[in-house]
Amino acid sequence: MNASMIPQINNANNEKSAAAVGPRPEHGGFTLTELMIVIALISFSAAVAAPFWLRARATAQTNGCLKNQQEISFAIGEWALEHRKGQNAPVSYDDIKPYLKRDVFCPAGGRTMEDSYCVSTVAENPACKVSPAIHNHNGDSFSGIMNSGGH
Numbered sequence: 327m328n329a330s331m332i333p334q335i336n337n338a339n340n341e342k343s344a345a346a347v348g349p350r351p352e353h354g355g356f357t358l359t360e361l362m363i364v365i366a367l368i369s370f371s372a373a374v375a376a377p378f379w380l381r382a383r384a385t386a387q388t389n390g391c392l393k394n395q396q397e398i399s400f401a402i403g404e405w406a407l408e409h410r411k412g413q414n415a416p417v418s419y420d421d422i423k424p425y426l427k428r429d430v431f432c433p434a435g436g437r438t439m440e441d442s443y444c445v446s447t448v449a450e451n452p453a454c455k456v457s458p459a460i461h462n463h464n465g466d467s468f469s470g471i472m473n474s475g476g477h
């Protein structure tokens with residue numbers, strides 16, 4: 327019983343190692359080693375590229391979000407000017423909607439202006455609700471952030 331099992335295992339191992347290191351099969355397919363190398367190269371490329379791709383996407387989303395906030399800020403300014411509102415006057419979405427040229431929402435997952443940004447007063451800059459830690463600026467100048475954020 328034992329004697330009959332051992333040769334079988336040896337045969338299986340011999341066939342496997344012959345496929346792995348042997349010459350290219352006659353039917354023109356790839357050897358196991360070639361396939362393993364290709365898979366390893368693809369995995370390595372993906373592992374190297376993924377962080378760059380993720381960072382590029384995050385930067386694009388941040389810049390898009392800041393651009394939206396800038397547009398909302400301009401809309402608030404126009405509304406305040408036209409309606410003679412002071413810096414502390416409360417502002418709502420309905421007030422500024424007519425002054426926005428398009429629907430603005432956070433590119434990192436927002437669907438509407440309401441679920442993406444909060445506005446409070448004329449003096450207060452709009453803030454992103456979707457990704458507040460990354461998309462909200464602390465300074466008072468949008469242009470400075472737009473220029474430094476991309477690079």
Ligand SMILES: [Zn+2]
Nearest residue numbers: 391432454461
């Ligand atoms: Zn955002």
